[in-house]
Amino acid sequence: GAVVSQHPSWVICKSGTSVKIECRSLDFQATTMFWYRQFPKQSLMLMATSNEGSKATYEQGVEKDKFLINHASLTLSTLTVTSAHPEDSSFYICSAPSQAFDGYTFGSGTRLTVV
Amino acid sequence: TQLLEQSPQFLSIQEGENLTVYCNSSSVFSSLQWYRQEPGEGPVLLVTVVTGGEVKKLKRLTFQFGDARKDSSLHITAAQTGDTGLYLCAGTSGSRLTFGEGTQLTVNP
Numbered sequence: 001g002a003v004v005s006q007h008p009s010w011v012i013c014k015s016g017t018s019v020k021i022e023c024r025s026l027d028f029q030a031t032t033m034f035w036y037r038q039f040p041k042q043s044l045m046l047m048a049t050s051n052e053g054s055k056a057t058y059e060q061g062v063e064k065d066k067f068l069i070n071h072a073s074l075t076l077s078t079l080t081v082t083s084a085h086p087e088d089s090s091f092y093i094c095s096a097p098s099q100a101f102d103g104y105t106f107g108s109g110t111r112l113t114v115v
Numbered sequence: 116t117q118l119l120e121q122s123p124q125f126l127s128i129q130e131g132e133n134l135t136v137y138c139n140s141s142s143v144f145s146s147l148q149w150y151r152q153e154p155g156e157g158p159v160l161l162v163t164v165v166t167g168g169e170v171k172k173l174k175r176l177t178f179q180f181g182d183a184r185k186d187s188s189l190h191i192t193a194a195q196t197g198d199t200g201l202y203l204c205a206g207t208s209g210s211r212l213t214f215g216e217g218t219q220l221t222v223n224p
Contacts, residue, residue, distance in 0.1 A: 041219065043216045049210070049211075104160065104212060
């Protein structure tokens with residue numbers, strides 16, 4: 001079945017540094033990937049839609065200069081949190097439409113802690 | 116903005132009990148999906164319903180899509196401790212996926 005691999009699983013970084021999160025579709029091609037953010041005990045909130053070969057589409061209120069998205073190939077999308085601050089600490093999850101188009105396959109998520 | 120309201124938000128029951136989770140919206144969705152998420156993991160797709168009035172069964176789980184394709188329900192029969200998790204409904208419109216607020220289910224032994 002379709003597998004989306006997300007790395008790292010968790011990362012701790014200092015305030016002001018940048019962190020890159022990778023999302024790979026392992027056995028299928030994904031022209032579109034989605035990035036979500038999830039706070040404890042809450043649902044997933046869509047941050048942006050990553051489009052292969054073109055600019056990402058950001059949801060209202062999401063700073064595109066802070067959350068840089070690159071989708072350079074059909075199997076890889078990256079999210080870079082630039083100049084991270086403690087309030088950026090969260091669980092970040094990527095997803096891609098399943099090959100059967102009956103749902104979405106999610107990565108295992110990245111727990112980001114900014115200290 | 117399309118919103119999905121999920122209820123209840125929290126549910127704590129004893130093993131063996133039945134439960135129903137509801138997902139409601141004022142918007143029509145082309146399909147609706149149910150996911151289950153465990154702590155520290157991404158959501159895992161349980162089922163997709165597409166046709167109004169559709170009912171799907173997955174072992175002890177029964178999913179129903181409303182006739183108008185605006186609401187859905189998830190019914191679990193004889194809950195087990197392994198059913199504990201966050202249940203999320205999500206509606207699709209085009210390529211956009213909108214999530215409900217989630218239902219945190221705890222099944223106690």
